[in-house]
Amino acid sequence: MGFTGHCRCGRITLAIDAPALPPLYACHCLDCQRWSGSAFGLHLLCLGASVRVDGEPVTFVHEGAGHTSTQYACGACHTRLFNETTAAPGMRVVRAGVLEGAERFEPVAHIWTRRKQPWVVLPQGVAQWAQTPTAEEFGQVLMG
């Protein structure tokens, strides 16, 4: 079983080899709002080795909060596909909206809800944090 996706123009495709959907969370921080041009970012936390990339993404490296993040995007249509960060070594964080059938996927956690746009109403009972949770708290929710 797996999940597939592609950038807007189709030059780059992704395939995630996983028995079930990896942990999905939404980040409502202002960086995610700005970067996505939308209300929040949808992040799928995948084992790096499980994400296969066909095509040649361009990269953008930036530093923040003591970590280095490398963003991978299509150089033609500029769709951001995934990133790697020293905060989560060995993982690739896929932008879930690039995947086929993303409407089936529901986040298991919401972070940075203090920046959440007021019209976004979160379901009852889903884990949420006002800002960034500790790695331990977050890991417990994401990994079940």
Ligand SMILES: [Zn+2]
């Ligand atoms: Zn593209």
Ligand SMILES: [Zn+2]
């Ligand atoms: Zn964010």
